[in-house]
Amino acid sequence: NAGVTQTPKFQVLKTGQSMTLQCAQDMNHEYMSWYRQDPGMGLRLIHYSVGAGITDQGEVPNGYNVSRSTTEDFPLRLLSAAPSQTSVYFCASSRSRVNTEAFFGQGTRLTVV
Amino acid sequence: KNEVEQSPQNLTAQEGEFITINCSYSVGISALHWLQQHPGGGIVSLFMLSSGKKKHGRLIATINIQEKHSSLHITASHPRDSAVYICAEETSGSRLTFGEGTQLTVNP
Numbered sequence: 001n002a003g004v005t006q007t008p009k010f011q012v013l014k015t016g017q018s019m020t021l022q023c024a025q026d027m028n029h030e031y032m033s034w035y036r037q038d039p040g041m042g043l044r045l046i047h048y049s050v051g052a053g054i055t056d057q058g059e060v061p062n063g064y065n066v067s068r069s070t071t072e073d074f075p076l077r078l079l080s081a082a083p084s085q086t087s088v089y090f091c092a093s094s095r096s097r098v099n100t101e102a103f104f105g106q107g108t109r110l111t112v113v
Numbered sequence: 114k115n116e117v118e119q120s121p122q123n124l125t126a127q128e129g130e131f132i133t134i135n136c137s138y139s140v141g142i143s144a145l146h147w148l149q150q151h152p153g154g155g156i157v158s159l160f161m162l163s164s165g166k167k168k169h170g171r172l173i174a175t176i177n178i179q180e181k182h183s184s185l186h187i188t189a190s191h192p193r194d195s196a197v198y199i200c201a202e203e204t205s206g207s208r209l210t211f212g213e214g215t216q217l218t219v220n221p
Contacts, residue, residue, distance in 0.1 A: 033209075042117065042199070042211030058208075090156060098203070099144045099163065104156035 002026050006091050006105030013081040013112045021076040021108050023091030029103070031094045032074040036060065036087040037107075043090065049074055081112045116140060117202050119212035126219050132187040134215045136200035143203050145183045147174050150197040150214065159185070159198075190219045 007022045025032065033048035045058030049068040063085060065077040074093075078085060091105040116139040126132055138145070147159040160167050160174040162183070167174050171190075176183040187194055197214040204210070 035211075040213065042213050043201075043209075044211075045209065088154060092156075099161065101158045101161055102146065102148075102209070103158065104148075107154040107156075109154070 004091055004093050004103050004105040006089075006108050008108060009106065010109050011111070013078070013110065015081060015083060015112060017081050019078050019081065021078075021089055021091075021110075023074045023076065023105060024072050025074075025093040025103070026072065027093065027095070027103065028071060029093035029095050030071070031096055031100075032068065033058070033092050034064070034066065034074070034076045035090045035092065036085075037090060038087050046076065046089075078110075081110075083112045086110060086112045117200060117210050117212040119198075119200055119215050121215060122213065123216045124218070126190050126217070128191060128219055128221050130190050130219075132190050132194075132217065132219075134185045134198050134200075134217070136183045136185070136212055138181050138183075138200075138202040138210075140181075140202070140204055142181075145176050146201040146203060146209065147183075147185050148199040148201065150199060152196070156199070161203075187217075192219045192221050195219050 004025045030051050034046040035043040037043050044060050047066040049055045052071050055066050089108045092102045094100045094102045118137045120135045144163045146161050150156045171188045173186040195218050199214045201209045201211040
């Protein structure tokens with residue numbers, strides 16, 4: 001099994017550009033989430049989904065959109081990139097929302113110039 | 114302020130040493146997660162526990178619910194254990210709040 005696959009691994013954007021970070025899992029997990037990791041801070045939740053067609057905001061949702069049209073895919077869209085969105089982004093999935101092991105993608109290092 | 118506090122922030126050990134990383138949290142939880150992040154960035158789940166103790170190879174995780182404290186122990190440490198270790202509290206509603214991580218370096 002591939003587990004959780006994130007693409008791309010690295011990306012440089014100019015301020016104002018848009019892009020989509022892709023996340024796919026092949027474990028039939030209901031729960032998927034996006035986090036950002038910044039120096040000196042723990043991972044912070046951006047958006048999450050408890051199943052196809054259902055998404056909700058996390059701790060730091062501003063500037064990001066998500067959708068969940070299938071169980072497998074949970075893309076994260078940056079609508080108009082800002083330097084404050086320079087970060088490492090992780091997608092994660094788990095079998096259910098509570099008390100289950102989380103599986104993480106390899107991360108996407110995004111730089112906005 | 115992050116509700117999950119880890120200590121120490123950085124830890125350097127010699128190969129073979131017994132290592133302890135501590136995690137304190139502030140609210141009632143449904144589970145406590147320990148994760149490992151290697152250089153190169155990938156994150157792997159090590160343990161998820163809500164009571165008592167779990168062991169996997171040379172790694173042991175314990176939790177004291179009354180004291181809101183968890184520890185991760187590594188016995189007979191090895192340079193390949195060098196990584197960032199992260200604890201995260203899972204509260205009702207399954208929000209994960211992460212600590213900042215402990216950078217462990219094990220020298221040969």
